Amino acid sequence: xxxxxxxxxxxxxxxxxxxxxxxxxxxxxxxxxxxxxxxxxxxxxxxxxxxxxxxxxxxxxxxxxxxxxxxxxxxxxxxxxxxxxxxxxxxxxxxxxxxxxxxxxxxxxxxxxxxxxxxxxxxxxxxxxxxxxxxxxxxxxxxxxxxxxxxxxxxxxxxxxxxxxxxxxxxxxxxxxxxxxxxxxxxxxxxxxxxxxxxxxxxxxxxxxxxxxxxxxxxxxxxxxxxxxxxxxxxxxxxxxxxxxxxxxxxxxxxxxxxxxxxxxxxxxxxxxxxxxxxxxxxxxxxxxxxxxxxxxxxxxx
Amino acid sequence: xxxxxxxxxxxxxxxxxxxxxxxxxxxxxxxxxxxxxxxxxxxxxxxxxxxxxxxxxxxxxxxxxxxxxxxxxxxxxxxxxxxxxxxxxxxxxxxxxxxxxxxxxxxxxxxxxxxxxxxxxxxxxxxxxxxxxxxxxxxxxxxxxxxxxxxxxxxxxxxxxxxxxxxxxxxxxxxxxxxxxxxxxxxxxxxxxxxxxxxxxxxxxxxxxxxxxxxxxxxxxxxxxxxxxxxxxxxxxxxxxxxxxxxxxxxxxxxxxxxxxxxxxxxxxxxx
Numbered sequence: 001x002x003x004x005x006x007x008x009x010x011x012x013x014x015x016x017x018x019x020x021x022x023x024x025x026x027x028x029x030x031x032x033x034x035x036x037x038x039x040x041x042x043x044x045x046x047x048x049x050x051x052x053x054x055x056x057x058x059x060x061x062x063x064x065x066x067x068x069x070x071x072x073x074x075x076x077x078x079x080x081x082x083x084x085x086x087x088x089x090x091x092x093x094x095x096x097x098x099x100x101x102x103x104x105x106x107x108x109x110x111x112x113x114x115x116x117x118x119x120x121x122x123x124x125x126x127x128x129x130x131x132x133x134x135x136x137x138x139x140x141x142x143x144x145x146x147x148x149x150x151x152x153x154x155x156x157x158x159x160x161x162x163x164x165x166x167x168x169x170x171x172x173x174x175x176x177x178x179x180x181x182x183x184x185x186x187x188x189x190x191x192x193x194x195x196x197x198x199x200x201x202x203x204x205x206x207x208x209x210x211x212x213x214x215x216x217x218x219x220x221x222x223x224x225x226x227x228x229x230x231x232x233x234x235x236x237x238x239x240x241x242x243x244x245x246x247x248x249x250x251x252x253x254x255x256x257x258x259x260x261x262x263x264x265x266x267x268x269x270x271x272x273x274x275x276x277x278x279x280x281x282x283x284x285x286x287x288x289x290x291x292x293x294x295x296x297x298x299x300x301x302x
Numbered sequence: 303x304x305x306x307x308x309x310x311x312x313x314x315x316x317x318x319x320x321x322x323x324x325x326x327x328x329x330x331x332x333x334x335x336x337x338x339x340x341x342x343x344x345x346x347x348x349x350x351x352x353x354x355x356x357x358x359x360x361x362x363x364x365x366x367x368x369x370x371x372x373x374x375x376x377x378x379x380x381x382x383x384x385x386x387x388x389x390x391x392x393x394x395x396x397x398x399x400x401x402x403x404x405x406x407x408x409x410x411x412x413x414x415x416x417x418x419x420x421x422x423x424x425x426x427x428x429x430x431x432x433x434x435x436x437x438x439x440x441x442x443x444x445x446x447x448x449x450x451x452x453x454x455x456x457x458x459x460x461x462x463x464x465x466x467x468x469x470x471x472x473x474x475x476x477x478x479x480x481x482x483x484x485x486x487x488x489x490x491x492x493x494x495x496x497x498x499x500x501x502x503x504x505x506x507x508x509x510x511x512x513x514x515x516x517x518x519x520x521x522x523x524x525x526x527x528x529x530x531x532x533x534x535x536x537x538x539x540x541x542x543x544x545x546x547x548x549x550x551x552x553x554x555x556x557x558x559x560x561x562x563x564x565x566x567x568x569x570x571x572x573x574x
């Protein structure tokens with residue numbers, strides 16, 4: 001066993017609170033690592049941000065024209081549309097032809113922007129208006145409303161989700177002088193054909209078999225349709241004077257419009273809900289555009 | 303200018319050595335994790351680049367790339383598509399959302415590029431390149447199809463006759479006389495043949511469903527639902543995701559959808 005020699009005085013541990021104890025080497029390392037991370041982040045942001053000039057064509061594109069990408073998907077679609085083959089099945093010449101065409105289009109679009117074609121070409125203006133409107137609407141389609149919202153919409157607009165009523169009605173024409181008696185006979189429950197024969201009536205031929213309400217309305221005219229619509233099955237109307245005699249309507253079956261159940265109407269409810277949301281959003285955007293714009297109006301039109 | 307000398311490296315080593323075991327373990331783990339993350343990011347980036355630059359229809363022959371895309375696409379699908387198509391992509395018959403896990407394709411032939419086109423530009427979406435060539439007319443309305451004024455309304459009996467014709471087309475029992483009348487309406491004044499083809503097998507170029515199979519886009523195939531489709535029309539929609547999702551996300555979601563009905567990595571059968 002050797003005797004323990006006296007230990008040297010303990011070196012104070014480095015600490016950051018006291019400047020005299022700061023470990024310079026460690027600080028430099030921390031500084032260097034921070035700088036590298038910062039540079040990496042800056043580089044990543046710089047080379048991936050939109051509008052960044054780059055020498056590398058991104059894998060999702062087939063070309064960059066003045067840094068404006070030509071999408072690979074559009075290129076593939078164009079090849080399929082023109083040659084009915086996929087891009088890998090297309091020949092080099094076919095691919096080249098499509099690419100050249102797409103580059104030409106992009107160059108002309110860019111030139112069009114330089115020339116401000118939109119300010120003079122009505123078709124371009126219309127296309128731009130449509131594109132902006134569609135862009136606003138696309139946000140609505142991309143977000144599915146909850147079932148609760150759809151149900152609330154359905155409850156609020158239930159009448160819009162009714163099916164079309166149908167009726168099978170006979171439009172009988174009688175001489176005006178016997179029409180009241182014929183109507184009375186029909187109301188008393190006599191058979192229609194017997195009443196027609198007895199009072200020398202005839203079928204007008206305007207309606208034939210079961211018809212939707214809208215069709216019956218077109219065929220009978222508003223006055224007679226409204227009279228028919230109020231009839232229950234087996235009822236006859238009062239005589240309705242007309243140039244060709246007196247019409248009596250006899251209702252065989254009348255099925256009034258009935259609101260569809262939510263499940264049955266759901267697709268239409270969704271479509272209507274989205275349509276209303278698109279209209280609302282487009283209107284809101286228009287208001288915003290107007291607010292931020294400096295619109296000056298000629299004195300005579302103020 | 304700050305330089306890092308050999309002496310500094312030595313100091314760094316000593317500093318690391320001075321740490322207790324737990325701190326050394328944590329520091330080591332962090333370093334390994336950072337390196338792993340960097341390697342993973344590089345490999346992922348490379349795989350994504352290969353995926354994006356490939357012809358989509360050749361992907362089924364590249365199982366590793368398919369697996370990579372389908373795994374990532376599942377997340378995209380569940381975040382953006384499942385709200386309508388369901389978590390299992392089984393669709394929703396009251397909304398006309400098709401089942402994406404079966405082999406029946408409404409638009410196109412079910413190739414990855416077909417699916418990708420739908421994801422990109424949607425169906426009847428707010429996009430000039432969307433699929434919107436035709437809607438199902440509403441034959442119980444005065445103007446069944448405003449885009450085509452020649453199409454005239456049908457009567458309730460006409461609609462019932464067409465349904466009988468469809469029952470025959472599906473190999474189901476039906477009233478022969480009514481089916482005969484329905485066939486005539488289908489092929490003439492109804493104009494149904496124009497989209498659904500003369501044999502009622504549909505047209506994937508315009509998204510007209512095959513009416514001879516047991517798969518129904520809207521409803522359950524009952525007379526009530528078919529009647530409603532003919533009487534009041536249909537026009538389902540799918541949003542356009544171009545400029546909303548990245549090209550990689552769109553392709554990955556398309557690969558995922560493709561994989562649901564084709565098996566994750568099975569190659570596409572070659573044409574005869």
